[in-house]
Amino acid sequence: MSTEQLITDLEHILAGQRARAVEIAAMPAGALLHRPEDGAWNILEVFEHLNLSSGIYVRGLEKVFALRAARHRANPEFRPGWLGDYFTKGLQPQPDGVIKWRMRTMRMFDPGRQQGASHASIERFVDLCDRFLALLTIARTTDLNAMRVASSLGPIIRFKAGDALRFPVAHQRRHFLQIERAVQRAAMDRK
Secondary structure (H helix, E strand, C coil): CEHHHHHHHHHHHHHHHHHHHHHHHCCCHHHHHCCCCCCCCCHHHHHHHHHHHHHHHHHHHHHHHHHHHHHCCCCCECCCCHHHHHHHHHHCCCCCCCCCCCCCCCHHHCCCCCCCCCCHHHHHHHHHHHHHHHHHHHHCCCCCCCCEEEECCEEEEEEEHHHHHHHHHHHHHHHHHHHHHHHHHHHHHHC
């Protein structure tokens, strides 16, 4: 796949997610805290989950880019790793919004078992998007095939830098569907 197209696509998705998060931040607290059903996460908890999970990739990419990005010339082609591609495609929502893989949240990514969620969770997510977008600017100048980033499962599974950009954005797309359902449910229940 073209590195430029990959970066452009990711920039478009992240800019949309960032803008939507800013819109959602202006919603009343009651809507943000509303649980769409028993045991389901509220909107703030979904954002905190994204901060916990995507934050691992942002920090890993920031570290590897700071240490190695300047050593590699830009590569016009990105070739996904088989594992990174498999996980990214599995998490990616289908064009009709269907989620292929259902999975349980690991304890370390469960906002209720970590520090919890607050309105600041949305602010941190907006900052996370800004950091991803800054990384994509650097990504244009380096080889996304040549560097590896530890996955959220630990250092045993390492993704190519390009996959470490693709995977969390696919995961975020999945959860933005959940956020939109929660927004709709909160609006319906208020009527």
